Amino acid sequence: MATLPHVEEDNYIKGVFSIEKTGKIGTGTTARRVKQQVYFFAEQVDEDTVVLQGLNPENVPSGAKAEITKDELLEDYLPEPSLYNEVMSKLREVQKAVARGEKRRKRGETFTAEFEFSKALQLDEQNVRANFGIGMCYMQRGEEDKAKEVFDRIIKLDAAFQDEHKHLFNEYGIELRKKKMFDEAVDYYQRALELTRDDENLFYNLSRAEFESGNYRQALEAANECLALAPNHPEGLKIKAYIEKKGLA
Template identity: 45%
Template sequence: MAEHEQTADNRQGVVRDGAEKIKGIFSTQTVAKVGTGTTQRKTIQKTYWNVEELDDGEVSVQPLNRNYVPSGPKRNVPRDDFLTKFNPEPEFYISTVYPAIKEMDGAIVRGEKHRERGAAYSAEFEYQQAMAIDEENVRANFGLGLTYLDRGDQVKANDIFERLVGLEAAFDTEHKHLFNDFGINMRKNKMYDQALRYYLRAEELVKNDEHLFHNIARCYFEKGNVEECKKYLLKSLEVNPKLDASLKFWAFLKGRGLVAEGEGPNVAPGGKGGKPKGGSAGVNLDAAREDGEPKTGDNGAPKKPASSAPIKLD
């Protein structure tokens, strides 16, 4: 008899029997009545879902869109309810879902390669091809937004920003590097209001992240709001008193006489006048990078210096 593993929580716990977790494409059916009186008839509507069982025993389900790729918000279903209402569709995954995902991912990869070599219009085309399959795909939206920012096209970049700020998946840990690049590039394009709104949206979803607080402080400084800048820098240093980028930023503010006597951490002042750009004496805020941040990108190429400490969402 197989051993049983039990996960303790506030409920009775989930009993596992050694079976693999549920994962794959499943379907549900709903019956709807169409028409009235003698012309009334029943129709069966089939909905496809991408599902994955979680550690707590519940099952995360995400609908497939009209192009049959997972898209839109996820929700959790109790395991017993799932087993009652959902039916496996392995053949449908092989024949329909996998080819659609492969086509979309291929377009995104091509877009990323075009963007890396500066071919902005080719990158735009590929990202748009991917978004024609799934307009809410986070990688494609980030890629297209970054392409517009590379070109200095603030109008189109703002359209992408409006979409991204409404997608909770855009703030997931797996997208933290894209998230960071997008925020930095908005700030470089002087889209300070959008960058700040973007980071404040992240603050609603990610609690007590020192890198996020640092980036918010940076945006407030660019907007000329020193008090809010200091407030978020102190929040950053409260979470991580040794965060180098925030310590350097505080030293810069201190050097400009923007910090009161005895206020904040005791660091040597740095920087003389002007905004906190790379050329400021004693403090290079734009070149600040956490030691834990990879020195190479996902493709193994040397990573360009970030203009502020990278946000960490994990």
């Protein structure tokens, strides 16, 4: 008799599942196909949708998320209930370390906060909140070289620019500008716009970063994109009017 996956009180599935995948290793005459079991943390979010996230080597859900149907999960994936408790324990460990780090950082205790964020990153190096948090610590202390290293990590994480992290995303972008890291701010907003181009505030923030970098033509272009989405955007109107009045572009 098959073991059932973990089921929450609302009858939604939440657990660890696996699927067998075939891949190729080697090249030429030494190439061969191998089968391996790939593990995912699955969480049902509505009647028909399940969100999958792969497990990293520490058995922590990490990296990009994907959506499949509940039927696809139950037909194609095998439940792995023996892993559930370990995964949930480590996931809580990461979440608690991040929460402690955020609390300490907001108090200005950046060294203690960095320690907590680092603990989370040891288990999940792609954790968005921990990466943002440790980057903010470095910027608050004026450690620009370390901040740039973290920036290079964050800008590669698609999840960093998703709606669920929008408040962190906005705070981080503002901090980049405050620390006069204008080139990084421009790269940051351009990266965000690769994932979504329907947010007028992203275009405004890009315009502001370009303006402060002295790139007035690009600043005007970004302001125009902002106003195409929101014609009455007050800050967008101001920066456009200023550039045109001064003949900067």
